[in-house]
Amino acid sequence: xxxxxxxxxxxxxxxxxxxxGNTDDCKDLAYVTGGVKLEGAMYLLRRDGAAALFASPLERxxxxxxxxxxxxxxxxxxxxxxxxxxxxxxxxxxxxxxDILAELGITGRVGFFGAGASNxxxxxxxxxxxxxxxxxxxxxxxxxxxxxxxxxxxxxxxxTKDDREIAAMRRAGELTGEVIAVVIAFIQxxxxxxxxxxxxxxxxxxxxxxxALIRTELAKRNLDEAHENLxxxxxxxxxxxxxxxxxxxxxxxxxxxxxxxPRDRASGYFHDITRTFFLGYAPPQxxxxxxxVKTIFDLLLQALRVGEPVASYQGxxxxxxxxxxxPTLRSEPRTLKxxxxxxxxxxxxxxxxxxxxxxxxxxxxxxxxxHVISIEPGLxxxxxxxxxxIEDTVAIDSAGQVVNLSxxxxxxxxxxxx
Numbered sequence: 001x002x003x004x005x006x007x008x009x010x011x012x013x014x015x016x017x018x019x020x021g022n023t024d025d026c027k028d029l030a031y032v033t034g035g036v037k038l039e040g041a042m043y044l045l046r047r048d049g050a051a052a053l054f055a056s057p058l059e060r061x062x063x064x065x066x067x068x069x070x071x072x073x074x075x076x077x078x079x080x081x082x083x084x085x086x087x088x089x090x091x092x093x094x095x096x097x098x099d100i101l102a103e104l105g106i107t108g109r110v111g112f113f114g115a116g117a118s119n120x121x122x123x124x125x126x127x128x129x130x131x132x133x134x135x136x137x138x139x140x141x142x143x144x145x146x147x148x149x150x151x152x153x154x155x156x157x158x159x160t161k162d163d164r165e166i167a168a169m170r171r172a173g174e175l176t177g178e179v180i181a182v183v184i185a186f187i188q189x190x191x192x193x194x195x196x197x198x199x200x201x202x203x204x205x206x207x208x209x210x211x212a213l214i215r216t217e218l219a220k221r222n223l224d225e226a227h228e229n230l231x232x233x234x235x236x237x238x239x240x241x242x243x244x245x246x247x248x249x250x251x252x253x254x255x256x257x258x259x260x261x262p263r264d265r266a267s268g269y270f271h272d273i274t275r276t277f278f279l280g281y282a283p284p285q286x287x288x289x290x291x292x293v294k295t296i297f298d299l300l301l302q303a304l305r306v307g308e309p310v311a312s313y314q315g316x317x318x319x320x321x322x323x324x325x326x327p328t329l330r331s332e333p334r335t336l337k338x339x340x341x342x343x344x345x346x347x348x349x350x351x352x353x354x355x356x357x358x359x360x361x362x363x364x365x366x367x368x369x370x371h372v373i374s375i376e377p378g379l380x381x382x383x384x385x386x387x388x389x390i391e392d393t394v395a396i397d398s399a400g401q402v403v404n405l406s407x408x409x410x411x412x413x414x415x416x417x418x
Contacts, residue, residue, distance in 0.1 A: 001160050001370060002031070008153045009047055014146075015108030017153065018101075019043040023268075026115040027349040028154040033066045035268040043068065044104055052104055076100060094135045101143070109144040113154055151354055159346055159354045160370030166395045168267035169347070169372055170405045173393060175221040176260055176271045177407030182217050183210055183258070184414055187250065187279065192417040197250040197279065207231055208246030214260070223262035226270075227351060230259035237276075237387030238337070238380040252280035252416065255386045261351045270351040272374045273406045274391035280416040289379055290388050290412050296320045296377045297390045300343070306400040310357045310365045310373075314343045317377050318359075326379060330359060337381045344374035347393050371396045372405070 020042045023030040032043050042054040054071045055063035063070045076099060081092035112133055137145040190205050191198045197205040211231050218225055231244040237257035259274040296317055318330040327338035342358030355365040378389030392406035
């Protein structure tokens with residue numbers, strides 16, 4: 001949580017942190033600004049709590065709405081620094097940042113974070129960031145310029161959400177559930193014949209038709225498809241992050257994996273949900289496998305407890321599937337069928353963030369109040385051409401209770417031709 005940032009600074013012996021970039025690209029900046037949209041901003045925080053937010057004069061009112069003390073980049077006009085540096089941009093920005101840090105009394109060990117290049121903040125890639133920070137450190141021997149490898153200070157803070165954040169994520173889940181319902185109703189509204197689904201003009205209804213509707217319905221609800229949704233039929237759903245073939249006609253009795261993970265533009269938070277269903281009917285063997293996935297899914301939700309190691313839930317899932325005769329990444333690390341991924345991940349300003357519910361060296365995280373995680377067991381067989389995954393996003397509230405943020409039924413079969 002944001003309230004953890006001072007503690008995390010102390011643990012890293014940081015006298016200050018600097019976060020730069022665009023809020024659309026830099027989740028850390030979006031985090032400290034509370035989702036207010038800014039371009040080319042800089043947030044500075046000293047260990048004693050003194051803070052400043054630098055913003056464009058054009059965005060001064062947006063910046064003020066964050067509640068942080070606002071300074072304008074025009075107070076440190078880059079053109080003047082460029083003139084004094086004879087057009088040397090690296091030298092100009094170094095002098096500009098040196099003056100800002102000096103005026104704000106920032107000294108000692110300083111951690112730098114950020115992403116997203118602009119005229120004012122030229123740190124859009126690892127090379128330009130390295131060049132600037134190297135020059136800044138050379139020009140300011142009284143500073144110890146440092147950074148973090150993942151998980152960074154801000155990534156750790158973001159792993160737990162407060163009640164306001166969880167409420168925003170619940171709203172994103174409700175809106176996402178509405179989209180799923182509309183898409184299913186749209187499919188049901190079409191005619192069925194010879195095992196296929198057809199439009200009024202006699203042409204087959206396709207994956208692409210469904211994905212076009214998904215995008216329209218997301219936009220109606222101010223949800224952003226930051227990453228392309230997965231709407232995959234048959235074998236396509238069994239191969240990792242396949243997104244679905246647009247020209248593939250929908251068929252009765254084939255598994256359809258619908259994985260939707262939009263971002264709520266109002267809050268900046270993601271939701272992540274997957275439903276697997278069959279149109280018209282489910283072949284008996286696949287119906288049995290669907291029920292197996294739903295069984296372990298239900299058991300996992302019932303087993304979530306504050307203080308439990310998150311990796312233990314991956315172990316529980318592997319136990320279940322291995323006992324049922326399926327390979328898992330634990331029993332066969334290179335398997336491409338069976339249970340082929342980890343159980344889940346944190347969800348927040350990134351669709352994939354900590355904690356990660358996988359069995360990996362060093363994963364000592366335990367479930368805590370404020371965690372928002374996906375639970376997504378699945379089974380896959382690309383050779384046989386089927387896939388089944390069920391996923392919800394759940395939160396652990398401040399009282400330690402599990403709150404399901406996903407809002408969509410778990411229907412195995414979608415009735416058709418009714």
